[in-house]
Amino acid sequence: MTQTVAITGATGFIGQTITRHLTMAGYRVRALVRSVKMAGGLPASGVDLVSGSLEDRLSLESLTRGADVVVHCAGAVRGATQEQFDRVNVEGVMRLLLVLESQNTPPRLLSLSSLAAREPQLSFYAASKFRGEQVLANEARRVAWDVLRPPAVYGPGDRELLPLFRAMARGIAPVPGALHARFSLLFVDDLAAAVIAWIRSGHARKGIYTLDDGREEGYDWRGLAAIVERVCRHRVLLLHVPAWVLDIPAQLNRRASRLFGYAPMLTPEKLRELRHPDWVCDHTALHAAIGWRPQIQLEEGLLRTPGWPCYHGKALG
Numbered sequence: 354m355t356q357t358v359a360i361t362g363a364t365g366f367i368g369q370t371i372t373r374h375l376t377m378a379g380y381r382v383r384a385l386v387r388s389v390k391m392a393g394g395l396p397a398s399g400v401d402l403v404s405g406s407l408e409d410r411l412s413l414e415s416l417t418r419g420a421d422v423v424v425h426c427a428g429a430v431r432g433a434t435q436e437q438f439d440r441v442n443v444e445g446v447m448r449l450l451l452v453l454e455s456q457n458t459p460p461r462l463l464s465l466s467s468l469a470a471r472e473p474q475l476s477f478y479a480a481s482k483f484r485g486e487q488v489l490a491n492e493a494r495r496v497a498w499d500v501l502r503p504p505a506v507y508g509p510g511d512r513e514l515l516p517l518f519r520a521m522a523r524g525i526a527p528v529p530g531a532l533h534a535r536f537s538l539l540f541v542d543d544l545a546a547a548v549i550a551w552i553r554s555g556h557a558r559k560g561i562y563t564l565d566d567g568r569e570e571g572y573d574w575r576g577l578a579a580i581v582e583r584v585c586r587h588r589v590l591l592l593h594v595p596a597w598v599l600d601i602p603a604q605l606n607r608r609a610s611r612l613f614g615y616a617p618m619l620t621p622e623k624l625r626e627l628r629h630p631d632w633v634c635d636h637t638a639l640h641a642a643i644g645w646r647p648q649i650q651l652e653e654g655l656l657r658t659p660g661w662p663c664y665h666g667k668a669l670g
Contacts, residue, residue, distance in 0.1 A: 357381045358552065359416045359460070361407065361449070362426030363400070364391055366510045367465065367503075367541060371426060372400060374545035380552075385416045385427070407445035413452040417460060422552050425449060425464040430478065431616035433607045438481035446485040453496045461557045462498040463548060464489060468537070468563060468634055469626055470502055476622035486561060497557030499642075501547065504565055504634055508541030508658055513618075515660055521581040522662040526591045529599060530628035532574050537565035537634050540654035543647045550645040560642065563634035566654070567647040571633035580651050585663040599624055 358375050362368035363384035375382050376398050383401040386392045392402055405412020407427060417423055429441035446464065453459045466482045469475070473483035489498050507514040520527060547564055565571070572580075578589040603624050606617040640646055649657070658664060 355379065355381050356421040356552070357383060357419060358422045358424060359383045359385070359420040360424045360426060361385045361416070362428065362465075363395060364393060365426060366512065367506060367544060368426040369393075369510060370508070370541045371424060371545045371548050373398065374542070374549060375424075376400065378549055383416060383420065385412060407441060407448055410448060410452060413449055417449075417452055417456070420460045423449070423453065423460050423462045424548060424552075425462065428465070428467075429481070429616070431618050432477060433610040433617055433620055435477045435480065437616055438477045439484065442478075442481035443484045443488060446488045447492065450488060450492055450496060454494060459496045462489075462493075462496050463551055463557075464498060464500045466500050466502045466561070468502045468504045468632060471634075472626075472629060475625045475629060476620075478622070479626060490559070493559070498559055499551065499557050500561040501544075501551075501639075502561060502563045502634070503539050503544055504537035504563070504571075504632055506539050506541050506544055508654060509660075511541065511658070515658070518581070518655065518658070519661045521578065521589050522585050524587060524589055526574060526578050526581070526589050528574050528591055528593050529624070531630055532591060532593065534628075534630040534632075535571045535573050536632035537568070537571040538651055538654075539564060539566050539647070540649040540651075540657070542657075543649050546648070547639065547643075547645045550643045554643040556643050558642065560638070562636075562639040562642065564636040564639050564645070565634050565647065566650050567636070568650055569635075572651070577651070581655070581663075584652055584655055 358380045360372055363372045364386060372382055384395055385403050387406055403412055403416045429438050432438045466486055469479035470482035470486055473480040486500050574591055578591055582589050603619050603621045607620050610617045
């Protein structure tokens with residue numbers, strides 16, 4: 354029998370990719386969207402839409418009723434206060450969990466968090482993702498759940514890492530922190546494949562799992578530049594960005610957001626995340642749990658990512 358997967362955040366970068374992979378794999382997909390106008394190509398791909406938000410219990414009940422699995426991708430990534438992040442990343446998880454707990458046979462829940470949750474002291478965002486995980490750990494009684502903590506995710510549709518890769522493709526790698534800082538990466542299609550592997554496994558052990566692209570000990574800035582040099586066939590200059598160049602606009606962003614009521618991306622707290630020296634993780638525990646392995650490392654992933662100057666439109670042969 355075809356399984357029904359309910360998903361939040363289906364219109365975002367990661368959510369769109371996961372939804373596409375789910376429909377291609379033959380699942381019946383039901384997505385929560387704020388409005389039909391914001392649904393993009395979801396209806397054309399056969400996705401059933403439920404209008405509403407994480408703040409609306411009735412919408413969450415309609416979304417999850419009769420589902421076999423819930424994939425929770427929705428999250429706030431912009432903001433200037435803890436409250437702005439918590440409203441979605443903590444309270445949204447709690448509302449979803451309460452709806453699931455009230456059902457006679459609750460579906461399994463896979464919640465997408467962030468590697469940032471490993472260091473909650475760094476930023477409002479990191480703290481909110483950690484607190485969202487703790488909601489599940491402390492409050493779930495009948496719901497079987499797991500959490501995925503991906504590192505920085507890139508690929509088709511990405512808007513956060515793409516500007517960096519564009520700059521590197523043109524010969525400059527702006528480095529906001531130490532050159533020796535290390536970090537893991539993950540191609541978005543591999544993340545979607547991990548979600549499907551989790552669904553197929555029937556797994557839900559109340560675990561928190563990291564996942565990466567399989568590069569042991571991750572990347573540093575020199576290694577990242579070397580890969581882009583190989584793909585684009587020209588030199589990439591590492592340019593260390595003085596602290597004040599980012600500190601000043603980050604402070605101004607926060608002050609302006611309070612005056613004009615918008616949610617900024619660059620804040621002093623986000624800079625603490627960017628400058629943290631260790632964002633390395635691995636997928637060992639996840640592989641042991643569900644058998645998933647990453648397939649795409651950075652060189653091939655870049656060649657599959659449109660929107661930057663060295664895009665080839667296909668993987669390396």
